[in-house]
Amino acid sequence: MGRDRTRRSYLVMVVLFLLWFVQLIQLSLERxxxxxxxxxxxxxxxxxxxxxxxxxxxxxxxxxxxxxxxxxxxxxxxxxxxxxxxxxxxxxxxxxxxxxxxxxxxxxxxxxxxxxxxxSFDHPTDTFLPGMKLGLLDVRQKLQPRNHFLTSWLSPEFPALGEFTLELDPNNTYQLVIRRKHNLYWRSGKWNG
Structure with missing residues (x-):
């Protein structure tokens, strides 16, 4: 009788360990x-x-x-x-x-x-990745249009919003503009292709 109880206890421990191990493997596979x-x-x-x-x-x-x-x-x-x-x-x-x-x-x-x-692609920060979009989006939909633009960091040590933004000119979608504190700093000029 004592052996049966020991075997059952051992079996329960093995089953619990296997369940824990399977869950651990599943978590590591779905990273x-x-x-x-x-x-x-x-x-x-x-x-x-x-x-x-x-x-x-x-x-x-x-x-x-x-x-x-x-x-x-x-x-x-x-x-x-x-x-x-x-x-x-x-x-x-x-x-x-x-x-x-x-x-x-x-x-x-x-x-x-x-x-x-x-x-996150709807909220760009300082880095443009393939698949992201800049400019006014959702203009033709019933949603409030959102202007997607890039914003510099305050400094390399402090990733708060900086002074510079890169965006498509909302008045002319055929050029890029850089603004410093909302003032025009640079424009690319119109592109045609």
Missing amino acids: DTLNPGHELTGNQFLESPNTLFPLKFFNLEYSGSSNLYLGIQNLVLRNGDSTRITINSGSPARSSNTSVTLLDTGNLVLKEGEDIVWQ
């Missing part, structure tokens, strides 16, 4: 998606399937600041409370079918089912 109930903390990261774009917390050690930032390589979202970023905190997910995925393009996409709720 591009964050699902409800999971967190991204410390030195954990998401990585696009092609491994070109890691999404992770970092700090600028050489700046002497203890602030943490969440970045996709050079695409940076500032972490306001220095400890945790909650995407879509104003309207929590309405279903358990919500996920965050880092694509091969570097685009961080928040989906509810198959619908895109938010994506």
